[in-house]
Amino acid sequence: MRLIINGETQIVAATTLSQLLTALEYEGEWLATAVNGELIHREERDDHALADNDRIEILTPMQGG
Amino acid sequence: MLELYGTEIPSRLLLGTARYPSPAMLAESVKRSQTGIVTVSLRRETAGGRQGGALFLMISERGVPRPPPTPRCHGVSEAVVTAEMAREVFRTNWIKLEVIGNHDTLQPDVFALVEAARILSDEGFEVFPYTTDDLIVAERLLDAGCQVLMPWCAPIGTAAGPLNLSALRSMRAHFPDVPLIVDAGIGRPSHAAIVMELGFDAVLLNTAVAGAGDPAAMAEAFAKAIDAGRQAFGAGMLEPRDMAVPSTPVIGKAVFS
Numbered sequence: 001m002r003l004i005i006n007g008e009t010q011i012v013a014a015t016t017l018s019q020l021l022t023a024l025e026y027e028g029e030w031l032a033t034a035v036n037g038e039l040i041h042r043e044e045r046d047d048h049a050l051a052d053n054d055r056i057e058i059l060t061p062m063q064g065g
Numbered sequence: 066m067l068e069l070y071g072t073e074i075p076s077r078l079l080l081g082t083a084r085y086p087s088p089a090m091l092a093e094s095v096k097r098s099q100t101g102i103v104t105v106s107l108r109r110e111t112a113g114g115r116q117g118g119a120l121f122l123m124i125s126e127r128g129v130p131r132p133p134p135t136p137r138c139h140g141v142s143e144a145v146v147t148a149e150m151a152r153e154v155f156r157t158n159w160i161k162l163e164v165i166g167n168h169d170t171l172q173p174d175v176f177a178l179v180e181a182a183r184i185l186s187d188e189g190f191e192v193f194p195y196t197t198d199d200l201i202v203a204e205r206l207l208d209a210g211c212q213v214l215m216p217w218c219a220p221i222g223t224a225a226g227p228l229n230l231s232a233l234r235s236m237r238a239h240f241p242d243v244p245l246i247v248d249a250g251i252g253r254p255s256h257a258a259i260v261m262e263l264g265f266d267a268v269l270l271n272t273a274v275a276g277a278g279d280p281a282a283m284a285e286a287f288a289k290a291i292d293a294g295r296q297a298f299g300a301g302m303l304e305p306r307d308m309a310v311p312s313t314p315v316i317g318k319a320v321f322s
Contacts, residue, residue, distance in 0.1 A: 006109040006110075007109070026110070029154075030154055031110065031154065032107065032150035032151065032153040032154045033150075033153075034146055034150055037142065037146055038146065039146055039149040039150055039153060041153060042153065057109070057150070058109065058110055059107045059108060059109060059110065059147070059150050059151075059154070060107070060108070060109075060110035060154070061105045061106070061107060061154060061155075062083075062105065062106045062107065062108040063081075063082040063083040063084070063085070063091070063105065063106065064081060064082060064083050064104055064105050064106020064107075064108075064137070065081025065082070065083045065084075065104060065106075065221075065269070065271030065272065065275075
């Protein structure tokens with residue numbers, strides 16, 4: 001499947017958001033995810049099926065002012 | 066004590082966490098500033114979620130209250146979804162809302178800001194809006210549900226200090242009961258003291274501390290200046306006069322000619 005992950009196009013085998021995070025080795029509590037501009041809650045990731053050309057944002061705390 | 070959305074904050078210095086020379090220097094600066102609130106951002110992760118976790122752990126270990134995340138965004142929809150993502154991570158309704166209107170000046174897009182503030186307030190967020198010193202924009206933000214305002218005193222990162230004292234005075238006078246936090250443009254401890262003497266409730270610093278030769282020492286210097294300015298505001302300062310006034314009484318002065 002072709003996805004745009006944090007602005008970069010990638011071909012992945014994952015079919016759900018949870019599988020994608022695992023495949024990309026994202027871990028921990030400090031992540032927030034959005035698909036096509038909509039927040040996908042942590043507890044919804046297992047069931048959230050991905051589709052070709054979905055735009056995925058994976059954000060985490062960073063230094064900021 | 067400073068109260069923001071019903072939470073008492075023990076310090077009037079809010080500290081940003083960006084651009085320090087090292088994580089250790091950031092930690093030391095947080096400690097010596099005695100800050101009550103640090104701010105953090107939310108960005109695309111490139112290290113599998115581990116960098117962000119490490120930052121948050123450091124902040125938590127310092128005992129600093131849960132920070133209001135600061136998504137610096139362009140446009141209403143980006144601001145709203147980023148705020149929602151921030152709540153997912155930080156589990157707080159506090160959000161410092163920055164909607165930037167221009168890449169060069171980093172001036173807030175106040176029209177989008179008001180709209181985003183209204184949407185987020187309706188969603189239960191407690192919004193800290195980064196705004197200008199415009200009174201009507203401030204009123205609109207309060208109408209939108211904000212209970213705190215964060216005006217700039219100069220553009221972000223300029224270190225120029227308060228450029229428009231008259232506007233800041235007007236803002237304080239116009240909104241006597243609204244917590245006002247100067248959010249951007251402070252460069253020196255004396256700048257912070259000036260806005261605190263005007264009666265502003267707190268100051269948010271980042272570049273002025275992080276970019277100093279010794280950030281931790283500068284953090285402490287700012288803490289002292291902010292305390293001094295606040296105390297002076299409460300103590301009642303003299304207004305400037307056009308004519309000289311002798312400080313020593315002239316009665317009883319010896320006359321030799």
